[in-house]
Amino acid sequence: MCPRRPSAHHAIRRLEAGRPSRSGPRSGERYCHSVNRRPTLADVAREVGVSAKTVSRVLNGDGPASARTREQVLAAVAKLGFQPNLMARNIRVGGPDTTIGLIIPDLGNPFFGTVASGIEDTVRDRGLTLLMGSSADDPDRERALADKFLARRISILMIVPSVGADHSYLKAHRAAGLPIVFADRPGVGLAADSVVSTNRAGAHDGVTHLIAHGHRRIGFIGDLPTNLYTRRERLAGYRAALQEAGLPYHRTLVTNAHDQHEAAAATSRLLGLADPPTALFAGNNIVALGIIVELARGKRKDIAVVAFDDVPLAEALEPALTVVAQNPEEIGRTAATAALARLDGDRSRARTITVPTRLIVRGSGERPVPALQKA
């Protein structure tokens, strides 16, 4: 039997148990490598009969090394199953950890997942790994995550800002050279790069499409909370389109929803108005789902719909859903590219980069005004 020296992976349990930890083997006992300590550089060096530095050289390929030693070292590494401790390396080198901290509101939302995917694709060959966490759009959770990431000395910090978050606490980090990029929404209180969709123009295009097809009363169902950046921008685009067409802006036609269920309720509420809208504009993908499900439930094919953000089965609906598609993958790629440029020394002024949206006409916006709907 091996003496059970508390292994590294039991450190957490040890803390809880409050058991005093012994750092050396008890007399007459030897360590059993397979259960106890992970092998270190020194172990490999001892095995081969060289110095730790030589092993380091072979593994990192900096200094020279004879073919023979190299072989021996590699053999010992394989034999012992040695894997260099990256934390120890980083601490000595003094550089940042090769991770990129990413904070998004919701891991389960495919929009943000796709953003993350774009980031990963872009940074992979730089050897950076994603450290991810979800904020649930809570500024406190966002801050806690950021602090954790910063304590890890991440190379890059990317945030989809929560509503109400203030980012001035990051000033010193940015000044110290940490690349910080905000995605999907701009940061607050910090001059850092951000990458956002053309929300206002996109909403404008979508609403204009509805107007072009004869709609005069167009409902808007946006995100909650209402001061969310994307909601504000998209509402602005909605209003601009109305104004441009000389149409009045009715507060009663504007409402909001935080999830699919609320969006369905909001839909039903708008349609129940004395003078109901003939078309609906969905402020995001979740709202779109709610609207569509509610319309399907009520068999209301007479209501035109345009949604901000594409949804998976848009083309299979009847009518197929017209959308203002975002490009989350591109948002991720762009944000990552900007961050890497900063990492490479780009010291230019903070910029806001926009990623274009695209109106995809599929039919749901083209319904004629149903003056005769019940005929």
Added chain:
Amino acid sequence: MCPRRPSAHHAIRRLEAGRPSRSGPRSGERYCHSVNRRPTLADVAREVGVSAKTVSRVLNGDGPASARTREQVLAAVAKLGFQPNLMARNIRVGGPDTTIGLIIPDLGNPFFGTVASGIEDTVRDRGLTLLMGSSADDPDRERALADKFLARRISILMIVPSVGADHSYLKAHRAAGLPIVFADRPGVGLAADSVVSTNRAGAHDGVTHLIAHGHRRIGFIGDLPTNLYTRRERLAGYRAALQEAGLPYHRTLVTNAHDQHEAAAATSRLLGLADPPTALFAGNNIVALGIIVELARGKRKDIAVVAFDDVPLAEALEPALTVVAQNPEEIGRTAATAALARLDGDRSRARTITVPTRLIVRGSGERPVPALQKA
């Protein structure tokens, strides 16, 4: 002006530029904290006039400390913007990093995003953070990611195994006490916990539903590659249901697709057979999308469909889509719970835990056999 000592965040650039780095300030120059070095424990200690250990004690709350020192230390920490270096701490403490490495095939797929979400929710109050990467179902990429994670001394390793991956290289790690859990698919060559859906039973239920509604020729469109665990299990469930009903198994009715586009093509191929199926079973959510879009394109409302895995707008389709719903959030939670139990010392035998699927009947499976479809 501050002398621009290469800051920590420029380490990467320095490597590339090959510029020799100087470790001390040049004569007559002083470091400018805001631009250069992050403050360390020693800096805080110096500021207050105490030893580093005292600062450490205050911050970690282990040893005793006078109220006065505590205040002074905290003030200095705030003033300098000190954040303890977690890598340095971990290296000294010898414990694992407080991260959980998670490898999934695709960050953009909401199924895996939701699994990740379930994991995060479960481990958050243990202070663990997610280190994530996508394998693209490539065993080599999976292995490379795992090695990177292991080099970081993660506390837990969770993998959605790629097809063809062998996990015996993890044996030593598991023996050393590293909790390893496979999610969605079991691992290969390693006795470790895994958490999977009741794939076979779920598929059986879905197909039985179709049979109960009179279908005798049921097409199966599954994942590619065909040896993917979930595809094998679901196909087995399909065959079992047929056999149970005394129906013959036709190889020609079984096909596969890797993405939505291929699934649409497969659908069209099956429907073009001399003796085409009257119902289709979709082996996963992506395939389901392809099938539905293709049927919509061809206006084929006469074809019944049941899909494995729920899709967002299932209830808004016409007919609404009947599915065998998985519970990805629960898969994540279960996997995380199992891993935490291991971390807490659970040394029992490796188990395979199943998360039940649920047949959600919405209508698409109930279509009568369309003997008169063209009438």
Added chain:
DNA sequence: CTGAAAGCGCTAACAT
């Protein structure tokens, strides 16, 4: 209650 010294695993800077 506080400090000095040693050391975690690794690599930079000089040896040789």
Added chain:
DNA sequence: ATGTTAGCGCTTTCAG
């Protein structure tokens, strides 16, 4: 081509 020494930022150990 290789070894030695020192030290990254922190905590442990042992003395006050």
